[in-house]
Amino acid sequence: MKMIPVSTVVEAVRKMCMEANYFLCDDVRAAIECARGRESSPIGRDILKDLIKNADVAKEEEIPICQDTGMAVFFVRLGQEVQIEGGLLTDAINEGVRRGYSDGYLRKSVLSDPIRRENTGDNTPAVIHYEMIQGDRLEITFAPKGFGSENMSALKMLKPSDGLEGVKQFVLDTVRAAGSNPCPPIVVGVGIGGTMEKCACLAKYALTRNLGEKNPDPFYAQIEEELLAKINALGIGPQGFGGDTTALAVHVETFATHIAGLPCAVNINCHVTRHKKVVL
Amino acid sequence: MNITLPFTDEIISQLHAGDRITISGTLYTARDAAHKRMTQQLCGGASLPFDPKGQTIYYAGPCPAKPGHVIGSCGPTTSGRMDAYTPALLDLGLKAMVGKGQRSKEVVDAMVRNHCVYLGAIGGAGALYSKCITSMEVIAYEDLGPESVKKLTVKDMPLTVIIDCRGNNLYDLAAK
Structure with a gap:
C-alpha cells in the first residue's frame, strides 16, 4: 500500500x-500558431495573433x-x-x-x-x-470548463440506422448552431456509444487529450480528420468573423453500446481548452 | 477609428459591420444576474444603478484583481443570454453593447429603432482586455460577486463592429 x-x-x-488558468498549454499554443499560418482571412489572422498575445500577457503577469x-x-x-x-x-x-x-x-x-x-x-x-x-x-x-462553450454542447440518442453518417451530421449541426458563441477556434470532443451519461463523459474526456494526438484506432482517427476538415469548411472562423479556422481539433472517444442505441455527445471547448495532469 | 465615449448618433452612423475600432471612456459591466435584477427594478418602478441613456454596457464578469492590479482578466461573455432583457434597455436610451456572439431578432430590431451599435470583443482574451482598463468601481449589486455592476474606464479598447445601426451583421456577412 x-x-x-x-x-x-x-x-x-x-x-x-x-x-x-494562467498558462496556455503548449499543444494549444502550437495549434493556434499553426492555424495562423494557414488562415486566409486577414481578420481571422489578426484574431489568432491577439490570442497568442493574450496568452503571453497572462503568462507574464500570472493572470487568467x-x-x-x-x-x-x-x-x-x-x-x-x-x-x-x-x-x-x-x-x-x-x-x-x-x-x-x-x-x-x-x-x-x-x-x-x-x-x-x-x-x-x-x-x-x-x-x-x-x-x-x-x-x-x-x-x-x-x-x-467555461460555459460559453459548455452551453453550446449537445447530446442526441441517435438510432442505429442513423449510423456513422448520422453521427457526422449531428456533430456538424451542433458546431454550426454554436456559431460564434463558444469563442472559436474551438476544440470538439465527441463521445459515441455507452449509455446517455457515459456518452457525455466520453465527450468531456475527449477534451483532455493533447491537441495533435489522434484516436489510436485508425478508423476513428480518420473520422476525426474528416470531421475537422468539414467543420473548418463551414467558414465560421476565429470568433465567428469568417475564415478557415473554426476548430483546432476534433477528438472522438467511444465505448461499447446497446443493440438498440447509438448515443452521440458533442462537448465544445473554446480556444483556451485548459487541461493539466499530475501523477502522485 | 478611435472613439471617445459616450457614443453620439453621428459616430454611430459612421460605423459599419466589420469595422475595427478602439474606444476610450466609461462603460458599465452587467451580465445575467445584474440584467435580471435591473429588469425587476424597472418593472417595480425603481431607478437603475446607472442611467442607460447614451451609455455602453460591457457583458463581462471579471476575475478579482491581484494586489497592485486595477482588475483581473476581463473578456466578454456570450451576449445572447441578455437578449430577453435588452430591448427594454435600448428603448431607455442605451446606445452600445460590447460582448460576443449572435443577438436575437428582437434585439436587432430594437437597435435599428433606437440607432444603436453592437460591438464584439475577442472572447477568451481576458488578459489583454484587463490591460485596457484604467479604473474600476463596483456601483451596484456587490452581493452578486463577479456579476456586480461595475463602472470601468477604458483606454484604447480594441473592438469589432458586429451589428451596426442599420442592422448589418458581421456574422451573417462572414457566413455568406
Whole structure:
C-alpha cells in the first residue's frame, strides 16, 4: 500500500487550478500558431495573433488567460494500491479548488443551486469523475470548463440506422448552431456509444487529450480528420468573423453500446481548452 | 477609428459591420444576474444603478484583481443570454453593447429603432482586455460577486463592429 496524505492532494490541486488558468498549454499554443499560418482571412489572422498575445500577457503577469476560469472538472484515476490518508479524497480535491481559486485570484463562477442561484463564493463543488486502476498511482487531470462553450454542447440518442453518417451530421449541426458563441477556434470532443451519461463523459474526456494526438484506432482517427476538415469548411472562423479556422481539433472517444442505441455527445471547448495532469 | 465615449448618433452612423475600432471612456459591466435584477427594478418602478441613456454596457464578469492590479482578466461573455432583457434597455436610451456572439431578432430590431451599435470583443482574451482598463468601481449589486455592476474606464479598447445601426451583421456577412 502506498500512502498519500490529503495535504499532498490539496496542494497539487491548488497549484493546478492556478497553472491551468494562467498558462496556455503548449499543444494549444502550437495549434493556434499553426492555424495562423494557414488562415486566409486577414481578420481571422489578426484574431489568432491577439490570442497568442493574450496568452503571453497572462503568462507574464500570472493572470487568467480568460476571465471564465470555469467550473472545476476532474478526471481522477486511483490505483487500487493507494490509500488516501487523513480524510476523503473528494474533500481534498474541493479544498484544493477552494484554495487555488482564492489564492490565484480566479473567478468564482459556481452556484450552489441551479434554480435558486446563489454563488458559493469559492468555486466549489468540483465535478469529479473517478476511475479505479491497477497499481499505486494517483492521476489527477484538471480541465476547468467555461460555459460559453459548455452551453453550446449537445447530446442526441441517435438510432442505429442513423449510423456513422448520422453521427457526422449531428456533430456538424451542433458546431454550426454554436456559431460564434463558444469563442472559436474551438476544440470538439465527441463521445459515441455507452449509455446517455457515459456518452457525455466520453465527450468531456475527449477534451483532455493533447491537441495533435489522434484516436489510436485508425478508423476513428480518420473520422476525426474528416470531421475537422468539414467543420473548418463551414467558414465560421476565429470568433465567428469568417475564415478557415473554426476548430483546432476534433477528438472522438467511444465505448461499447446497446443493440438498440447509438448515443452521440458533442462537448465544445473554446480556444483556451485548459487541461493539466499530475501523477502522485 | 478611435472613439471617445459616450457614443453620439453621428459616430454611430459612421460605423459599419466589420469595422475595427478602439474606444476610450466609461462603460458599465452587467451580465445575467445584474440584467435580471435591473429588469425587476424597472418593472417595480425603481431607478437603475446607472442611467442607460447614451451609455455602453460591457457583458463581462471579471476575475478579482491581484494586489497592485486595477482588475483581473476581463473578456466578454456570450451576449445572447441578455437578449430577453435588452430591448427594454435600448428603448431607455442605451446606445452600445460590447460582448460576443449572435443577438436575437428582437434585439436587432430594437437597435435599428433606437440607432444603436453592437460591438464584439475577442472572447477568451481576458488578459489583454484587463490591460485596457484604467479604473474600476463596483456601483451596484456587490452581493452578486463577479456579476456586480461595475463602472470601468477604458483606454484604447480594441473592438469589432458586429451589428451596426442599420442592422448589418458581421456574422451573417462572414457566413455568406
